[in-house]
Every structure is written in structure tokens, then in C-alpha cells.
Amino acid sequence: MVATSDRILMTAEEYLAWEPTQEGRHEYWDGEVVAMSGGTRNHNRVSGNFFNLLDNALVDRPCDVYIVDVKVQVEPGRKYFYPDVVVTCDDRDRDTQIVQFPCLVVEVLSPSTEAIDRGIKFAKYRQFATLQEYILVQVEQPGVEVFRRNERGQWVLSEYALGDRLHLESVGVELAIADLYRQVQFENTNLEFSG
Template sequence: MSAVPQFALPSVSPEEYLAAERAASFKSEYYQGQVYAMAGASYAHNLVNLNTATALNLALRERDCTVQVSDQRLQVKDNGLYTYPDLSVVCGPPQFAPDKYLDTLLNPVVLAEVVSLSTGEYDRVGKFILYKDIPTLRHYLLLESTQPIVRLATWREPKVWAFDTFEGLTAVVPLPAIGVELTLADLYRKVPLAG
């Protein structure tokens, strides 16, 4: 989310945001009455996201799970955030916000954000605080875009989040809620890494 709201209006309703968003040629996030323009992504960012989506899609091909990338809007009902995570995984039937469009997802099990310079702090702290209100969420992945480092938050009962960091191309990230392990070698395949 950028630091400056896109609209100069003092407050925008969720309905106004959704109507404008569905007609827009670009994506924006919405939180507490404010609309925020979303920045573009780097080559490395996009490649890490694509590699992660590919690895998850292949690992989950025999399961009732779907992988979505950054064009899938997500609503966090408990706090009113509307956003576009870099990646989301839903297992079982997807649930959508109750309107005729069925374009706003509610029930991800896994969310991932590829960290960039402009959004890093928000992805690491602010977004995680907001994402924690999703009842179905079990894993939150933060993937660095220029070095093979993945930070993982895993939900453990009763409502406790455990944090792990995985570094280097030989590391393996476990996602027990969906029965998958991801290798950093796959996630960072062909990514130009910082020296």
C-alpha cells in the first residue's frame, strides 16, 4: 500500500471503492475509508511470485486447493481491508464476498507477499497484523525478492503464531496446513540475486 491515498475524499465507502475498482484499469487497496494506489513490481519480484505459484500449483495438483496470484482481490471481513496479495491458496470451495460479482475472496489458507523496497515494512508488519484476522489463514509467507530468504508465520492453536526464517537455496519451507514443502531453489529459480 502506498503512503498516500489515491482519492482526495475524506472517506470512501466499501461500496464506492468496489464500484470504482471494478471499472479501473489499475489496482488499488482499501482500508478504513481510504483508497491506496498499488505500485508496479520488479522483474525479480514477479519471477519469485511466479516460481512460488508454480511450485504450489504443482504440489497441490492432486488436492482440492487452488492457487491465485496478484489479480485476485481479498477482503479481510473483520477489519475491512481489501487488498491483492501476491499469492493466495484456498483449500476446499472458495468463499466470496456476498455480491453478484464473486471476485473478492474471503477464505485463504496461505497468503504470500514478495517483499520490495517500497512495501517491505508494510508487508512485514502492517499487512500481517491485518491478515491475522482471517479465520482460515494458517501460513503467511514473506519472500525477499533479491536474496533467497523466506520468513514464515504459521498459526498454531490456540491462536499463536510461530515465526521461522529460511535462508539459502538448500533450505526447505514446510507448510503443514496444506501438506507441502517448498524448496528455496525452486522459489528463486532464475532470479537475479544480489551479490
């Protein structure tokens, strides 16, 4: 491991051994360790709501839903990310600590991470043959964007507002967008949505 002024460099093997011993979470980007910033209350609430809704809906299915603290191996030995919510229904992920075959990834956006979530991370996540849906959830105002892989392998965007229902094709679950925002206080509008 090499530490420079504000960068920590290490091999993937060093990262995988070191990272579980840390209090905070760190992603791994081609040899560089990147500290994850803490989220806001709204970020935490929306992530938790999404996790709970999916976990309850998939309780009798052979799918696992994880929130925040489970890594996704994006490129073996090169990139490991922590999505806000990830779902895998692949038996190959059953007895491992790292998800390698996700079907659904959710990122809850914040001003500091939105460009990365929309850009670099989405580009890397699209490389998963198993990924069917990539979801971006706003927390400054209600709004959900779902990118779905169609039958030709192209990614198609669908947008959802507060009164809409979202059908997650990858896992066969339907959710009310309003339920994702239960108990969220929107700062820009002084509106609290209690669901």
C-alpha cells in the same frame, strides 16, 4: 467518491464497483483507495515461481491458488488487500471473486512495501481464523520467513535459506527454496540463481 490532492475516498460499495474498471490495482483501507505500485522483475519472477509451484502441487486438491489480481476481504466493508499469492481450500470461496477464507498468504517483499507487509498487513491477516501460514519472501537476497499458527493460536516464525526445503503445513506441500528463486538475478551479489 471524493478525490483530494493525492487521496481517493469512497465507500466500500463504490470501491468494489469502481476498482475492476481500472487498469491498475488498488487496495482499500478504511475508505481510502491505495494504488498498488508495480513490482520488479525479481518480484514478478518469485511471485510467479511460488504460484506455479503451489498450483502444480495442488492440482488434484480442492484448493485454489491465486496470484496478484485476486482481492482478499480482510475486514468486510473496511479493508481489501491484494496479496502476491493466496491459497484458499474453503468451499465458501468457490464461486466468489473475493477470497474471504485464506489458509496461506504470500507477500514478496520490496523496499517500499516491506514495513507494511510485516506490520499492518500481517496484523490484519492474523484476524482470519482460517489463515495458517503467512510467508514473507525476500527478493534482494535469498530468504523466506514463514509465520505459522500453532495449536495454541500463537504465531511462530521459521526462517529458510537457499538450500532448505519448506514444508507448507496448511496445504501439505513441500517446496525447495531454490525453486522459488529460479531465474532470479540478485543485484547485491551479481549472482543469478537458475535453479
